[in-house]
Amino acid sequence: SVVHPIMPPESWVFGEFPGATPDHLYGAHALREIYERAEPGYDGVVTVPVLWDRSRETIVNNESSEIIRMFNSAFDGCGARADVDFYPxxxxxxxxxxxxxxxxxxxxxxxxxxxxxxxxxxxxxxxxxxxxxxxxxxxxxxxxxxxxxxxxxxxxxxxxxxxxxxxxxxxxxxxxxxxxxxxxxxxxxxxxxxxxxxxxxxxxxxxxxxxxxxxHPRLNPSGIVPKGPIVDFDAPHGRG
Ligand SMILES: N[C@@H](CCC(=O)N[C@@H](CS)C(=O)NCC(=O)O)C(=O)O
Missing domain, CATH: 1.20.1050.10 (Glutathione S-transferase Yfyf (Class Pi); Chain A, domain 2)
Known part of the structure; x- marks a missing residue:
């Protein structure tokens, strides 16, 4: 699931925005509800990303550096590309x-x-x-x-x-x-x-x-989102 890009002061929520999705599992409004499911009474910081275990119904990890390392090998035995190794x-x-x-x-x-x-x-x-x-x-x-x-x-x-x-x-x-x-x-x-x-x-x-x-109202009090810049990420890279 993909949260709404505008983060209210009480932290991430699900909502309508192109490319954002509802919480597919529980229909939660706030990501905090998901943290509370994992740990009743949770009152710490709510951050993305979150790796959720559907069968145990809990958060496996919310630290991106650990999640990418898990993705590199943890699923090799169940369908992931075991031949791809980014941490040899x-x-x-x-x-x-x-x-x-x-x-x-x-x-x-x-x-x-x-x-x-x-x-x-x-x-x-x-x-x-x-x-x-x-x-x-x-x-x-x-x-x-x-x-x-x-x-x-x-x-x-x-x-x-x-x-x-x-x-x-x-x-x-x-x-x-x-x-x-x-x-x-x-x-x-x-x-x-x-x-x-x-x-x-x-x-x-x-x-x-x-x-x-x-x-970040302290840095951009008006909340105006700039239209530019135009950056051509699809131009040929010319390397290798
Ligand atoms: N250690 C975490 C940090 C995650 C983090 O701070 N995420 C930011 C968005 S990039 C966030 O959710 N911030 C919530 C907040 O500031 O309230 C990681 O890298 O996964």
Missing amino acids: EPLREAIDALNAQIYENVNDGVYRAGFAGTQQAYERAYDRLFATLDELETRLSHHRYLLGERITEADWRLLPTLLRFDAVYYTHFKCNRQRLVDFPNLWGYTRDLLQRPGVRETLRMDHIKTHYFTS
Whole structure:
């Protein structure tokens, strides 16, 4: 199920919006009801994504980094593609190290810049973000993907931040030294990953923009969602 992109102060709800769905299992209005089903009396933070177990009727996990690792292998015995492995044994250490650096400086780095409460905190996050993007840009001049010629978990974890960069983080979070499209390798690489089978249809730029620009009144009090930018994710990537 896909929540409504506008997150009210009391957190995520299901509702009508193109590409959003009802809660297919219980018809819940608020995602909190699902958390309460898993844990009666739950009063903590309600976040997406949520991996739900239909037979045990409970939340398996709500941490995206753990969910993607489960998807890589947990269903290999029951129909998933066991031959596809984004966390291969010989690369695990390198993947973990890169994930840590990218999470800190890029995935979370944009939030640290965007929600910084002081000039100094903002500048620190901004500098670390762009220093890391510069490093990744160089890395991608040597190989097609972050760790060589095969796609790994590290690539999939970087992708969502890159996809949102020009439409959201560049303006809304003030990450504006340059746009993604101004990094030739990172930009081609983003399209390369996005154009893998099954990926393009998961990108909903309308949900992304609507969510960010309406859900942080401190950063965008008017709630107006920008119409642009025009970013051609379907252009040939020219890599590999
Ligand atoms: N550790 C979690 C964090 C999830 C998270 O913070 N999700 C955001 C949306 S991207 C959310 O649901 N925020 C709810 C809120 O801020 O109230 C993960 O990466 O899965």
